[in-house]
Amino acid sequence: MYSAVMSTSERLIESTRELLWERGYVGTSPKAILEHAGAGQGSMYHHFKGKPDLALAAIRRTAEEMRATAAGVLDGPGTPYERIAAYLRRERDVLRGCPIGRLAMDPDVIASAELRAPVDETLDWIRERIAGIVEEGKEQGQFAPSLDGGEIAAAVVATVQGGYVLARASGSPAAFDAGVRGLLSLLAPRPA
Numbered sequence: 001m002y003s004a005v006m007s008t009s010e011r012l013i014e015s016t017r018e019l020l021w022e023r024g025y026v027g028t029s030p031k032a033i034l035e036h037a038g039a040g041q042g043s044m045y046h047h048f049k050g051k052p053d054l055a056l057a058a059i060r061r062t063a064e065e066m067r068a069t070a071a072g073v074l075d076g077p078g079t080p081y082e083r084i085a086a087y088l089r090r091e092r093d094v095l096r097g098c099p100i101g102r103l104a105m106d107p108d109v110i111a112s113a114e115l116r117a118p119v120d121e122t123l124d125w126i127r128e129r130i131a132g133i134v135e136e137g138k139e140q141g142q143f144a145p146s147l148d149g150g151e152i153a154a155a156v157v158a159t160v161q162g163g164y165v166l167a168r169a170s171g172s173p174a175a176f177d178a179g180v181r182g183l184l185s186l187l188a189p190r191p192a
Helices: 008-023 030-037 043-047 051-074 080-089 099-104 113-139 149-170 174-187
Strands: none
Touching: 008 030, 008 043, 008 051, 008 099, 030 043, 030 051, 043 051, 051 080, 051 099, 051 113, 080 113, 080 149, 080 174, 099 113, 099 149, 113 149, 149 174
16 A cells, blocks of 8 residues: 555554544554554554554644645635635545544544644634735735635635535535635625
8 A cells, every 4th residue: 555665654654644534533443553554563652652642643744734735725826816716626535524624523633632733723824824815815905805814714714624514414525616616706806
């Protein structure tokens, strides 16, 4: 499954990331991680203190990747509206759900301040970045002065996360796409 040049610790982190996304924290047993990683018994404890330590490394990696992906779109070219639209429309495996959003709904992750921190920090980062883009759009006259950047950012994140949930529930990306279209139509700049 993984490259022969990938270190055992990397295989363990990547396997844990996948399993957390698919099964959640409780469903991700050390045995399942080792099998998925193709690692021998005891490998986890050689590289990590235990499952919580490995899960934290995996969650941090997922969070870093999500922020980098979002930054690639939000910091890209275009007007503030176009950058927000690009973020909302970027390619996603909608039916699989968001790896960070899924962790936010995992009671065992949320119960641990340490495991929850990268999830919370990532969602905060996305909201702050989008709020800044909205403020930039207001300064350029693209968005109404009455818009609150923080509230619009919360609506964008809620649309994405809620869209994942609705798409998974219906087995179709249509609900996600409809939410994105609706939010973009509300946010669309008005002709001068």
